[in-house]
Amino acid sequence: MDVDKIRQDFPMLRGIKMQGKPLIYFDNAATSLKPQCVLDAILDYYRNFNANSHRGDYDIAHHVDVLFEETREKIAGFINANANEIVFTANTSMGLNMVAYGLMPKIKEGDEILLSEAEHASNLLPWFKVAEEKKAIIRYIPLTKEGRLTVENLKKSLSPRTKIVSLAHVSNVLGYILDVKSFAKEIHKTQALFVVDGAQSVPHMKIDVQDLDCDFLCFSGHKMLAPTGIGVLYGKYDLLCDMEPLMSGGGMNTHFNMCGKVGLQNPPLRFEAGTPNIEGVVGFYAAIDYLNAIGMENIDKRERALKKYAIQELQQCENVILYNKESESGIVTFNIKGVFSxxxxxxxxxxxxxxxxxLHCAKILTDFLKTDGTVRASFAFYNTEAEIDTFVEACRNGGNFLDAFFDDK
Amino acid sequence: MRFSMTNEMMREIIMDHYGNPRNKKETDNSEYQTIFMDSVSCIDKIYIQALVKNDVLIDVLWHGVGCAISTASTSIMTELLKGKTTKQAQYILDQYLKMIHEEPFDESVLDEAIVFMNTSRQPARIKCATIGWNGMEKILNGNKKDR
Structure with a gap:
């Protein structure tokens, strides 16, 4: 992988400064930077074929429709799903809410929803709502001492009453990778459905939903080079067919009459009421092409290497407390001794x-880590070892944190 | 009474108040007014408690969790406002907020609080340097409304 060449594709990495210093972007778990080709694709849509989707009989509207469905196919290919299993959403949170509310009619009093203490608010609060509405019970699969989820602990937590298991593929704080395949195998021995929050996994590794065998997978475009406001809900087609849409309106119905009788479209359109985020879809198309050209295996390998290098260097700083030395993905969670995050x-x-x-939106996890908060550095394939060196040097002097206010240099 | 404070002195004052925050205790005395300040974007959670009698801030307390900037700025505020009339307190508060937002201000009333004059260098931290002060303002304004 030619990182220098790749960096040229990202306008944010070509001379942007912050506080007078060259920008080092280590907040990739929050959102990724965007390459020029994605920006060009968005502008191209507004400049050359601005039209709504599924609406017009004219050429440029048709072009939008074609591109829209091509993007769906491209994303399906990216995670080895079928195109009719790809629902466009605004982001991961929206996808998880659509699943939670969509499955709500199937949840009964006393049913159990299985989560973990390491989950992001987006994968907790929708389920809290479902539990509250349906008098269902929320349970947490215990984490191991280092913060991992194991099949063993899953087995202990599953019960005949478990209806849903919803877990992050990669924890946004600790960066551990969940063994989704083994979890799915175990969960599918019961009646429960397995929902996976893929916000931190899909952007960083090769995903094959058929191999993983999860029932639902939600992820966001903006963490994988696409614009904000576009995301994907993948669901097994039969399950999508059996699910209620969270939103109603134009584009999701086949017919309706004065008595309020509404016929629903088949998935995925059933879940896409209203004018979609077309610039987002168009940008997503370019982003997937860009990622595919580099190859997800290469991206995965590169980010693991960056993480490993950062840990190796940070371990030599006596004033740095590391919380996830052992985790595989490109997330380093730490504190500088005696410095509030x-x-x-x-x-x-x-x-x-x-x-x-x-707290990185994972407010239960702080109790587990026994800290008021942490600092998170998260890498992407376009980051460099030299950037990590600068960062480690800054950590070494981190005790002088008031430099931010008083250093004249 | 203008005197020039070096950066080193300002750092020391912040670290002193961070390490040994003043007036940091909780009271369940119902005569105190309590305001809870938390933030969507950070993890500070700060309670301000004030005893106001005859338009005088008889006592100002605080407790909670915060970073160095929010802890020190709240600690300094409690020292500065304790014993002041609500009118004086409002004036000091206004001057402090003007300083934070880089507007002309009367530094004669701010005493140690001037150590936060550089906050605008880190705009994301303005909320930390003002969280306690904004809480106090709520108490003062609520006080006005009651009459």
Whole structure:
């Protein structure tokens, strides 16, 4: 992989400065940077074939329809699904909400929904709502000492009353990769459905939903080079057919009359009421092409290497507390000894380095980690070892965090 | 009484208040007004408690969790406002917020609080330097409305 060449494709990596320093972007778990080809694709849509989808009989509208469905096929290919199993959403949160509310009619009083303490708010709060409405019970699969989920603990937590198991493929705080395939095998020995939050996995590794055998998988475009506001809900076709749409309106019905009788479209259109995010879809198309050209296996390998290098270097800093040395993906969660995470965040800002601080929307996990908050550096394939060196040097001097306010250099 | 404070002195004052925050305790005395300030974007959770009698801030307390900037700025605020009339307190508060937002301000009333004059260098931290002060403002304004 020619990282120098790749970096030329990203306008944000060509001379942008922050606090007078060259920008080092280590907040990829929040959102990725976008390559020029994605920006060009969005502009191309508005400049050359601006039209609504599924609406017009004229050429440019037809072109939008073709591109829209081609993108669906492209994404299906990307995760080895069928195109009719790909529902466009706004983001992962929306996808998870669509599944939770869509499955709600099937949940009864006393049914159990199985989650984990490491989940992001997006994969907890919709289920809390379902549990509240249906008087269902939320249970948590215990984490191991280091914060992992194991099949063993899953087995102990599954019961005849378990209706849903919903888990992140990769934890957005600790970066552990869930063994989705083994989990699916175990879960499918029961009646339960397996929902996977793929926000932190799909952008970083090769995904094959048929091999993994999860029932639903939600992810966001903006974490994988596409614009914000576009995401995907994958569901096994039969399950989608059996699911209620969260939103109603134009484009999702076949017919309706004055008595309120509504005929529903088949999936995926059933779940796509209203004018979709067309620029998002068009940008997603370009993003998938870009990722495919590099190859997800290569991206995965490169990001694991960056993580490994960062850990190796950070372990030599006595003032750095690492929370996830052993995890595989490109997420490093840490604290500088004696420095509140957000103070560290400003300090890194003053060095031109973007990191995330606080609870990372996984507010239950802080109890597990026994800290008020952490700093998270998350890498993407376009990051470099040299950037990590600058970052590690900043960590080494992190005790002087008030430099952010008083250093004149 | 203008004196020039070096950066080193300002750092020390912040670290001192961060390490030994003043007036940091919780009371269940119902005569105190309590305001809870938390933030969507950060993990600070700060409670301000004030005892106001005859338009005088008899006591100002705080407790909660915060970063160095929110802890030190709230600690300094409680010291500065304790014993002041609500009118004086409002004036000090206005000057502080003007300083934070880089507007002309009267530094004669801010004492140690001027250590936060550089906050605008890190715009994302303005909310930390003002969280306690905004809480106090709510108490003062609520006080006005009651009469």
């Amino acid at each position: 957000q103070d560290a965040g400003s300090y890194f800002n003053s060095k031109g380095i973007c990191v995330r601080t606080g």
